[in-house]
Amino acid sequence: MSLSIGEVAQRSGLSVHALRFYEREGLFANPVRRLSNGRRTYYEEDLEWLAICTKLRSSGMSLAMIREYIELVRQGTGNEHQRLELLRRHQDQVEAQIRELQGTLDVMRLKVRIYEDHLARGEADRLWNPSHPDTEPCADRVDRVEHFCEVTSG
Amino acid sequence: MSLSIGEVAQRSGLSVHALRFYEREGLFANPVRRLSNGRRTYYEEDLEWLAICTKLRSSGMSLAMIREYIELVRQGTGNEHQRLELLRRHQDQVEAQIRELQGTLDVMRLKVRIYEDHLARGEADRLWNPSHPDTEPCADRVDRVEHFCEVTSG
DNA sequence: GTAACTTCTAGAGTCAGGTCTAGATCAACA
DNA sequence: TGTTGATCTAGACCTGACTCTAGAAGTTAC
DSSP states (O other): OOOHHHHHHHHHOOOOOHHHHHHHHHSSSSOOOOTTTTTTTTTTTHHHHHHHHHHHHHHOOOOOHHHHHHHHHHHOOOOOHHHHHHHHHHHHHHHHHHHHHHHHHHHHHHHHHHHHHHHHHHHHHHHHHHOTTTSSSSSSHHIIITHHHHHHOO | OOHHHHHHHHHHSOOOOHHHHHHTTTTTTSSOOOOTSSSSSSSHHHHHHHHHHHHHHHOOOHHHHHHHHHHHHHHHEEEEEHHHHHHHHHHHHHHHHHHHHHHHHHHHHHHHHHHHHHHHHHHHHHHHHHHHHSSOOOOOHHIIIITHHHHHHH
16 A cells, blocks of 8 residues: 555656655655655555646646645645635636637637648649749748738737 | 837837847847847837747747747748648647646636635534534545545546 | 665756846937 | 946856756565
8 A cells, every 4th residue: 555656656657756856845745754764655645646736737836836735735724715815826827828828729720721721722823823923922021920910919 | 110129128028138048049030130330120020020929938839849930931931831730739739738727727616616615614613613523634634635536536 | 696676865967948147338318 | 528228248047847866775586
């Protein structure tokens, strides 16, 4: 029921280096236990917490914020308001991030479509009329100003 | 119609340091022009590109990828397939990131709700029955295993 | 018993993406 | 004419989140 650092690394997806680093940084809920020979030994609940931890990390929560949270947890009951506030703060950040990404995504989809159309036309042009007059005079400028201007004005 | 580095910094939101850094890193579409006294001078199109650039950055596109893109643009027409592929690659990344964030968000919303309920009950308890038997025996464990377990199993 | 493997600690190195400093030049104003 | 203030270059420094190294010691398999 107890795991070595290597096993935890495998199961959590974190490196042994990262596990030691997280410990130094105070990111474990409980102090990591040692065997009599000095080696670290982990339990199921450590893995559970690490899973949460990496989930929060992947949503962009900083190690500092995770430490803040786990410190509140370590203090025990009575600070739930603070924990709630902390989670809400990150939730707001994540929501803002999603909105931002959605915005960029819309623009990129448009851009991709324009390239696709351009290529389709370009290939057709080459088949029918190699020196088509509508060909862009300066790909660079068209690229930035026409194809991407929605970014700047949106 | 031409702008100093300070003006560009103000309008783009990037620092003068960052602008010089971006230039060194080859992130400008055109080489930045200089006045006779050696000072940089920028044009509208540089601002437009910087706006695009920061949009892409804010969606997590690395400077390396932006450079890759702008290098294709600089090469002129003929590599639209590569540009398209590059944009699609990033689009996929952004989509994956959004899905990931949505997942974390769902979990956090649940967590927040649990804290809210807990606080509501906790306060009610305190009013009616200060030593309510349902009170959690170990906030720490409950916190990790009960409240957050959806993270590990979802 | 010895080779191969894992772990330990302290501390150095890495990478991205900037940020800041020093010392010089240049411009604007009273 | 002196004083701000903006800019220049080269290069050092910073932060966050690891990652790696060296040297020692314990573990496992044959």
